[in-house]
Amino acid sequence: QDTAQRLYLVVVHSGFCLVSPEQKLCQGVLTVLTRSAQPRYLCTCLETMRILSRDKHVLGPVATREGILTLAGLAQIRLPDADRQAAREAESSVDEQVVVEALKCLCNVMFNSMAAQQVGVDIRLAQELCARMRSSGSTHHEVRLFSLRLLFLLSALRPDIRGGLCTETGAVGLLTDVLERILDIGWAGPYEVTPPDGHTPPIPPEKVEQTMEALKALFNVTLSNSSDEHSDHQLRLIAALMRHILMLRAQTEEKTEEVHSHAINLLSNLPMSCLDALIHVPVQGGLEKYGGKNMDAVQVLVDFMEKRIDKGSNYKEGLTPVLSLMTESSRYHREIRRYLKAKVLPPLKDVKERPEVGSTVRNKLVRLMTHVDMGVKQGAAEFLFVLCKESVDNLLKYTGYGNAAGLLAARGLLAGGRGETEYSADEDSDTEEYKSAKPFINPITGHIEEPMPNPVEDMTEEQKEFEAQKLANMIGELSRQQLIRPMGVRKDGSLAPLEEAIHTCQVADGSESDSD
Secondary structure, X not given: OHHHHXXXXXXXXXXXXXXXXXXXHHHHHHHHHOOOOOHHHHHHHHHHHHHHOOOHHHOXXXXXXXXXXXXXXXXXXXXXXXXXXXXXXXXXXXOHHHHHHHHHHHHHHHHHOHHHHHHHHHOOHHHHHHHHHHHOOOOOHHHHHHHHHHHHHHHHHOHHHHHHHHHXXXXXXXXXXXHHHHHOOOXXXXXXXXXXXXXXXXXXXXXXXXXXXXXXXXXHHHOOOOOOHHHHHHHHHHHHHHHHHHOOOOOOHHHHHHHHHHHHHHHHHOOHHHHHHHOOOOOOOOEHHHOOEOOHXXXXXXXXXXXXXXXXXXHHHHOHHHHHHHHHHHHHOHHHHHHHHHHHOOOOOOOOOOOOOOOOHHHHHHHHOOOOOHHHHHHHHHHHHHHOOOEHHHHHHHHOHHHHHXXXXXXXXXXXXXXXXXXXXXXXXXXXXXXXXXXXXXXXXXXXXXXXXXXXXXOOHHHHHHHHXXXXXXXXXXXXXXXXXXXXEOOOOOEEEHHHHHHHOOOOOOOOOOOO
């Protein structure tokens, strides 16, 4: 034990660190990979490296310029400053399994090592990967899959390279072309994909995996895509492709939902003006009541949203993207808003139940308006508000004041009014059932309540005054203990502390009273 302690002190004070057996193995494997070897030996070494690279503590030897250049060479990524590149490519070009294993290693190393990520930036790994993907004619499933995954990881972990990928390498166009090849896309019009017929089989599992990786990479690079005439054309093509993907199905419902989720995330990145490709499909035609627009893809969004609500978990990541997409597209496209309004907020007939009670889409969304997660609550409320053309009166009709109070307070609309967005002048028509029930609806709860006994009906005036004073004292005590804070509404509809709201009130001068 004394010897071990002395050895430890010598190591610490001399500035050296002990190398673990795993790090020694990693260095040894890397040394073998830098030398000429048979493809089968390369595969074995790369499989070993792939297992080792899952542990971020042993990546020191490979997370270097030499290590990354070696793996990139084996993956057939042509880097101009790699001396041994040509010889290595000649040896490995005939064996795609070597390329696959090298790509897998690069994915693990980049994911687990910030040093490796910086090396990747320095040697322009992502840009050269795009060049290889553009020039390569390989249709090998795993080569394409892990090339796309590596591009996704590089663009996700290093946001600073996204702009260069768009402007220098045309990554948006490249990934769009990759998607077209994966899904065997044919075009029926400028922004209309040839639709699948009723007998089209589900997407094969391999193509599903490739599609999802391409969508994830495309999501990253479109985050920084600049808006110009060329990119508008490219982004409309993407919107048309996303519409096609929304209309496809995978082998299982779970995989179908996962693919649709990635497509929805990508659509959220696009300018809202480009989303006309979702509904403008002249060859397929549309619905006359919505200006000839085709609403099939919008219905898929509604169904997707309802499935995510019914799951009851992971609302922030699973539900808010589709809510945001439908909210913003409804603001920009009148036909989308009208269709969603008809599906989500149909004319009211039965108002005997509270708006949050029931199994309709409206009931489910109203329940989310009081969710504990602020993002989910705001997303659901904003979506319904836009469907109501940002009219406070219309929103309260469908939700009740209690459910909508949070949104109205945040927007300064507690006193009523409208939001800032201008909408068309088409009017909402109420049903005869709603018109007859409207006088009896409690505006706070949004439904007709059964008559309740008046609790102060049998009290004398003195008892009423005593109870009122008692309530005021309780509120005052809670306020002094800062357990509650009484609030009032300013003239502009925003909340303010009660004393401030009272001071801003203009009390009209009345005639002098004779009573004292």
